[in-house]
Amino acid sequence: xxxxxxxxxxxxxxxxxxxxxxxxxxxxxxxxxxxxxxxxxxxxxxxxxxxxxxxxxxxxxxxxxxxxxxxxxxxxxxxxxxxxxxxxxxxxxxxxxxxxxxxxxxxxxxxxxxxxxxxxxxxxxxxxxxxxxxxxxxxxxxxxxxxxxxxxxxxxxxxxxxxxxxxxxxxxxxxxxxxxxxxxxxxxxxxxxxxxxxxxxxxxxxxxxxxxxxxxxxxxxxxxxxxxxxxxxxxxxxxxxxxxxxxxxxxxxxxxxxxxxxxxxxxxxxxxxxxxxxxxxxxxxxxxxxxx
Amino acid sequence: xxxxxxxxxxxxxxxxxxxxxxxxxxxxxxxxxxxxxxxxxxxxxxxxxxxxxxxxxxxxxxxxxxxxxxxxxxxxxxxxxxxxxxxxxxxxxxxxxxxxxxxxxxxxxxxxxxxxxxxxxxxxxxxxxxxxxxxxxxxxxxxxxxxxxxxxxxxxxxxxxxxxxxxxxxxxxxxxxxxxxxxxxxxxxxxxxxxxxxxxxxxxxxxxxxxxxxxxxxxxxxxxxxxxxxxxxxxxxxxxxxxxxxxxxxxxxxxxxxxxxxxxxxxxxxxxx
Numbered sequence: 001x002x003x004x005x006x007x008x009x010x011x012x013x014x015x016x017x018x019x020x021x022x023x024x025x026x027x028x029x030x031x032x033x034x035x036x037x038x039x040x041x042x043x044x045x046x047x048x049x050x051x052x053x054x055x056x057x058x059x060x061x062x063x064x065x066x067x068x069x070x071x072x073x074x075x076x077x078x079x080x081x082x083x084x085x086x087x088x089x090x091x092x093x094x095x096x097x098x099x100x101x102x103x104x105x106x107x108x109x110x111x112x113x114x115x116x117x118x119x120x121x122x123x124x125x126x127x128x129x130x131x132x133x134x135x136x137x138x139x140x141x142x143x144x145x146x147x148x149x150x151x152x153x154x155x156x157x158x159x160x161x162x163x164x165x166x167x168x169x170x171x172x173x174x175x176x177x178x179x180x181x182x183x184x185x186x187x188x189x190x191x192x193x194x195x196x197x198x199x200x201x202x203x204x205x206x207x208x209x210x211x212x213x214x215x216x217x218x219x220x221x222x223x224x225x226x227x228x229x230x231x232x233x234x235x236x237x238x239x240x241x242x243x244x245x246x247x248x249x250x251x252x253x254x255x256x257x258x259x260x261x262x263x264x265x266x267x268x269x270x271x272x273x274x275x276x277x278x279x280x281x282x283x284x285x286x287x288x289x290x291x292x
Numbered sequence: 293x294x295x296x297x298x299x300x301x302x303x304x305x306x307x308x309x310x311x312x313x314x315x316x317x318x319x320x321x322x323x324x325x326x327x328x329x330x331x332x333x334x335x336x337x338x339x340x341x342x343x344x345x346x347x348x349x350x351x352x353x354x355x356x357x358x359x360x361x362x363x364x365x366x367x368x369x370x371x372x373x374x375x376x377x378x379x380x381x382x383x384x385x386x387x388x389x390x391x392x393x394x395x396x397x398x399x400x401x402x403x404x405x406x407x408x409x410x411x412x413x414x415x416x417x418x419x420x421x422x423x424x425x426x427x428x429x430x431x432x433x434x435x436x437x438x439x440x441x442x443x444x445x446x447x448x449x450x451x452x453x454x455x456x457x458x459x460x461x462x463x464x465x466x467x468x469x470x471x472x473x474x475x476x477x478x479x480x481x482x483x484x485x486x487x488x489x490x491x492x493x494x495x496x497x498x499x500x501x502x503x504x505x506x507x508x509x510x511x512x513x514x515x516x517x518x519x520x521x522x523x524x525x526x527x528x529x530x531x532x533x534x535x536x537x538x539x540x541x542x543x544x545x546x547x548x549x550x551x552x553x554x555x556x557x558x559x560x561x562x563x564x565x
Contacts, residue, residue: 002468009469010391017384017440018396021403024437028411028418035413042417090312096305104313106551111316113547113554115498117515118536121522122323125529133322136337169316226407229500233519247409254413255505264413271410278405 029271036264048261055265064241065266068249069273074156075245076224079163084217086164087171088209092201094172095179105176108169116166120233123162124149127234149235152242159243162230167223171216178212179205211285218281225274246270320540327533334529349534357531359538362517365428366539369503369513370496372432374489377439382485385447386473390456397448403441408501416505426508434502439492446491450484451477487553494543514539 005012036055038048059065098104111119126132127148135145148158182205190200206213228247231237237244237252244252250270254263326334328344353359388397415434416425424430454477462472478485500515507516518539521532547554 006469010387010393012470013383013387013473014393014396017380017444018399020380020436020440021399024415024433025403025406025411028414029406031414031417032410093305093308093312097302098306098309102551104309106548107313107317109547109551109554110320110544113494113498113543114320114540115500115515115536115543117498117500117519118323118539119319121518121532121536122319124522125326125533126319126322131335131337131529165316165319222405226409228409229498229515232504233500233522247407250409251412251501255416260413267407267410267413270407274407275402275405 032264032267032271035260036268038261038264040260041258042260051261055261056269058262059265059269064244064249065246067241068244068246071156071243072225072245072247075160075163075227076221079160079167079224080217080221082160082164083168083171083220084213086168087216088175088213090168090172091175091179092205094176105173108173110169111166112170116229117233119166120162120230123158123230124234127158150239152239155235155239155243159231159234162234163224163227166230167220171220174216175209175212178209182208214285218278218285221281222274222278225277246273323533323536323540326529327537329530331528331530349530350538352531353534353538357517357535359514359517359535362512362514363538365507365511366497366513366515368428369431369435369511370493372428373435373439373496374493376432377436377443377492378485378489380436381440381443381488382447382478382481383470383473385444386451386477388444389448389451400441400444403437404445408437412501412505415502419506425506426511428511430506431503431511431513434506435496435499438495438499438502442492442495443488446488447481447484450481454480483553486550490546490550490553494546497543 035048037050037052039051039054040046040048094101094104127134129135129145129147129150132148134148138145146154148154151158186204186208187200190204195203226247227245228251231243231245231248232251235243237248241249246266247270250263250266253259253266257263325341325343327349328346329342330344330346330348333339333342333344384396384400387393388400415430419425419430458476458480459472462476463469467475498515499513500519503513503516504519507513514535518532518535521527521535
């Protein structure tokens, strides 16, 4: 018996985990795929009805779906861009002799480990038009108060701001770890050659940091596409559908309208978008010679 | 880069770092201040930085909103998902590292990338049929899809870095491979196991989407409980902020004590990938 286990150890050790992923992830995604060709309202009386590609065709004619795609990309690109620039800036600022650096680093972790729903609700209070600190601050500057999360035009920037607050520290800490491990020699050589700090930043730091930065941005981007908690906790996609990203729209279609077929079709498209962007960037990174 | 700083530049740097830190902590301070205020004090915007020591909101959260049971639910689910995630994940990570099973490694990576919402509808249908909605079983199983891939993902590079001679010598002494794994490899993997467990626990504790669908009155976890505050006609801000403190405090305390491990887990995992 022991011998048999030892001989097949690589299966004995991996099979439970692989079976679990198969049962809990692969099979359900397959089920979603199957449902996406059916019409069903989760009723016990009427079984799913085969409608071929109707759900997909309906989706691409659905303005809300196209809008949700736009909002998802808008949210992801703007948020990750700001987080990267700020994160690199903060990391460089922190990569100096700072008294209490360990404590600073620890406290910087807090936004990203705090429970996202609680984070969302704190920001609901901050953005509250009458009693929130955001408008109190603006009024001190003599600027009229804003509606923030309940304004059609400001809701996306307001949500992006929350995401930036929550995730800039992650980019900063990853970049900081990268900065610490950079070799010192190129900088000394550059100083002897009379390079300005800006030149050594763009010519030495950034190229050396590229692999680290790439990992950080990739990770952040995959998560940003899937953002659910802070949006659902603060606006549920509103006001109206102004912050209804694809993820939120899928949830609303499935669990509020019980349009199971259409929701499944949407989720399949969402699944394919997230997966192909991830695979594409991972491959790009491999081609750039960065170890996965 | 960090040596030879002029004192003035150093002062500016310190000021900059601590100012940025202050900005990032401001929302937490705001939450803490509000959690000690009465509704009337919160609605009065004249004295926003008034500090009061009034624990009524906290008492109410436990007495009226029954938070003790939500804390228990969250704890059971997060601990269960972490424990079973370790039981399934550690051997798998070890095997993937030792035998270079890159296909399985890729599957785990995909499990981390796939949006959770793509299997939410099937989960709901299947767990309904099995009458497992609103049970710890379905919650723990669903949260394990968060904890286990993460644990494996952190542990693969960790196991790759361990000296395998130790295992070989245990084998010579007559240990089976599982025996050597449990008696020799696991004890020297403490730091990796601690890192991955802490983060897995936090991810499960924080999880909102899976619990939103699968939890019910008996198993409602903290994120769902505080989200429900929004559905009351007038929002009890003080209570909501006290509840937010209660839900984030354990995570923040864990983070403070384990920061060394967490930074390594978040950054090490991603830098190496």
